[in-house]
Amino acid sequence: MTDSSPARANAPATSTAPSHSASSAADEAPGGGNGLLWVLVAVAVLFAVLRPRAPMDYLRLVDWQTVGALAGLLAITQGVEKSGMLQATAQRLLGRVTDLRSLAMLLTAGAAVLSALVTNDVSLFLLVPLTRVLATQADLSLARLVVLQALAVNAGSALTPIGNPQNLYLWHRSGESFVGFMGMMAPTVAIMLFWLFVAVWVLVPRTAITLRPATEAPAVQPRLLTLAGVLFVAFVVALERHWLVAGLALVFGAFLVFYPRVLKGVDWALLAIIALMFVDLRQLAELPAVAHLLQHAPIAEGWRAYLAAIVASQFISNVPAAILLDGPVRDLPALAAGVSVGGFGCVLGSLANLIALRLARLPHGLREFHKISIPFLIVCALSALWLRMG
Template sequence: MLLVANIDKLGVLTYLAEKLIDVSINTRALIRNITLLAFFSSMLLTNDVAILSLMPIYLTITKKVPDMNHKLTGAVLLIIAANLGSSFFPFGNPQNLFLFSYYSLAAGTFFNWAFLLLLVSFVFLFLSFFWIKKSPIPNQEEPLPSIDQRNIIYLSLIGLLILIGVFDLLPYSIVIPIAILLLGIYDSSSLKKVDYRLLATFIFFFIAVGNFSQLETISLLIKKQFTTSSATFFGSIAVSQVISNVPAAILIAPFTAQTKALFFGVNVGGLGTIIASLANLIGFKIYKQYYPNQSKQFLLMFSLINLIFLIGFIVLFYFIL
């Protein structure tokens, strides 16, 4: 979280977004570029940070182009892209980091699954762009922000150190203190900007779900429901719609050996309802800040597009699993 905060503060995403906007000749190209940026950047910077960084940029542009077509569609696709793209690396979202650690997955196994999900996600997103009408957008005259290359190198090396810990090449007890120290030296003020409430939320999720799963009636029920790959896949998607995909992964993992099905289930399960993923709520909150009178329209469009994506993934992965 410290690393991501400092990368965001450096303005890397803003630079890339402005560059893509500069080369966008119409609204379809603009939405495609900002969506794909969210897709690929979320792999390294997590889905939440990609949305927090790119959604305000996108919505600022829509303010400059009042008659922009498919404004709502673009916002929804950006959120979907961040959710799907973040599934490629174990650290891209919390549910994958948990599953990677809990099941002690080999890197090769994880990336085999993740690449398949990434490929299907890219194809679905690419096809969705054809529904967006082309209309011209005015040229942006604002200069591109400058970025200190030395800082990029410094933060990249810290990111590499954290990756070494994620893949168990060095223990977390060594990697994390060193990373915190180096990031504190880089910018001590970032220590105050960490969302400690979010960290506490995950801790309490682990405690609450752990205690919940100790109840004999609940544990027997879950064990019966998640014995096959199809049941685990569909069940984890269904649970994600109600309590979101991170706690769904934490709840189900102790009761099933269907790791592959659970991986696809909780990642696909971030699609669907507005509460299926924390990133969905973050995107909705930002949109409301820019367009407070369009909450109902956003929720309707969000539900419709997410349902289409979710059905597509379910049909495809049902035959794969």
């Protein structure tokens, strides 16, 4: 596609753009495909055969705080979506933004900024459903936009101590001030954001947004929207005070009593995927061969520590990688930079990647994700390595 003036056009009823077929398929498969779930189940069964353990030990491997927080946020997101507010917001946005590249820049920049302020996961819960609704109203490449948002939250959240779980852990370990930690991460984040916006410029053409034939938008339900907003604030407060069970009881109880249809849309398979990730990846990290490798590998500092964090993130995700390498790696800035860059590449690099793809309900999202994310990892990793060695 080539650049054109940002003129608005209406799509014919027979439009067969790739994004249209993708979004239609997503409607037919709300879960976005469960291939990864069955892979994780198979790995869990293999570990159970080769390294059996007591049933309760498997439950202890799961970070229930994370799984519970996701469950509550998934339910609240469904409430916002079913309130009709996303559809109304999408219509207003399409009325003001006229070309694809501008829209992609806006959504990507918004994801990066929000992730630094309200964590990467929460920013995805706010923006990916909106993007999915946008794709139902106009011919947009939903998969590409969502992948760019996943990259954006991984990059933006790396700036602040509260942007993601690994930063929070490393910040407490570092003894740095809030601003001091941001100063430590700023050069790496600047590189990631630079390449992020280059990727948007290259991957998204400046062509006019083509609107689809108008369909009757659902009426906004202010009561449901208000309930979802109140529950969101209450649930965040409950999480901060470690009242997870009470927060979940409030969220699910309120929806069950007043809007039970909201709970039908919760992606329970995503919660199973996250729980099984903890079970599988923590057992992988416990393997004697892994422990021996960490004890004898020359990864204490410098570029070796940085690359070790990137590689480990590809296999066990960046949060477990930060915790696992905190002992053998003594160079905390290199470790922090490595696990941040390591969120790119493989979908397992960051929990945010999985959340973005599941929220978008993309049946072939993994393929599109890796087509963009793996080259992006290589470019960012080499650029940040050059910065550290320069």
